[in-house]
Amino acid sequence: MKKSLVLMLVMLLSVGIVLAACGGKESSNSNSNASKLDQIKDRGKLVAGVKYDVNLFGLKDPKSGDVKGYDIDLMKALAKHIFGKDKKIDDILELKQVNSKTRMELVSSGDIDLASATATITEEREQTVDFGNVYFIAGQSLLVPKDSKIKSVDDLGKDTVVISVKGSTSEQNIKEAAPDAKVTLFDDYAQAFTALKSGKGDVLTTDNAILMGMHKQDPDYVLTGGLFTDEPYGMIFNQDDDEFREYVNDFLNDMKESGELAKIYKKWFGEEPPEDILKENTMLK
CATH class of the missing domain: 3.40.190.10 (Periplasmic binding protein-like II)
Known part of the structure; x- marks a missing residue:
């Protein structure tokens, strides 16, 4: 009888462990299958890749440690759009430093949710990442x-x-x-x-x-030397994040329509943005 009871307890314990493991796996899968926007909301914070070394777009002040620029202000506005204007920006936005070499890799790997980092939209780059609508045009x-x-x-x-x-x-x-x-x-x-x-x-x-x-x-x-190329900038997204990309595109369109994008643009560049940027759904193709 004692051997039977011990055997039954061992079997019940084994079943419990298996069920617990399955339950944990299911929970993990359900989180990974959530949309990017849902993941961001569950996390409670937007993780954005920006440059720390480009004046006017993203430059870190060595004294205060603050990063300031056009890209930074757009990411702050996006975080407020997602979580609400009453939230403290430090609670809802995490900035991660990227450069021209790492920005696409970090988006593709999921280490950051998106990158707003002076990235020119090209067909070659669109083989590995997606771009949002144009928000700046350079040369x-x-x-x-x-x-x-x-x-x-x-x-x-x-x-x-x-x-x-x-x-x-x-x-x-x-x-x-x-x-x-x-x-x-x-x-x-x-x-x-x-x-x-x-x-x-x-x-x-x-x-x-x-x-x-x-x-x-x-x-x-x-x-x-003037300008010898056209360089339309777009925010970088993972190719699996179509819903999130469209969400950010709609956010940009709202910023253009309300005049907020023009206000931020003028703050950093001292002039009104060109009409091509203010058009709704401005894209490379």
Whole structure:
């Protein structure tokens, strides 16, 4: 009898463990199957990838630790849209630093919910991630010291060292526009600008809006050569997050219609946004 009772208890205990494991697995699966927006709401916080080294878009103040810029203000507005305007922004928004090389990887892996990080929409990139509607339009240009003889991409020859950033469209574009020039790459724009100022290159190339921020930091460096590309920016989404992407697109459309997007744009760039940005559902294709 004692052996039978012990055997029954062992069997019941084994069944309980199996059921508990199955229950835990089911709970985990149900969470993973929730939409991105539901996951964000359950978490109670939006996790957004932004740059910390691009003046006017996302720049970290070394003294206060605050990150400020156009992208940052848009992410703050999105977090308030999701959780309510009465919530404290630090409670509902977590900013994670990304750069041109890591932003798409971190979205694809699910480490961040989306990235708003000066990302140009391209068909090549759309093979691995999705983009939201256009929220900024830039064009590639050149930044040089005030006394530079470089006036356009036509002046970039075999003796010219051009500084750019890894993983950016600027790297590809400059190699096509000035195939004879030497291109030196850095991980982020802070490093690239420091390299230009320390004489490690003759010219720095990227989107004009980013270069404008550098010029504001140090007026001894100026933009030249006009624009030689079109660079429409879009927020980056995981390809499985169609519902969340459309939710953010609707949010952007509301911002455009209410005038809030224009207000934020003017705050950072000192002028009204171009009409193409304010059109509803502005997209690359």
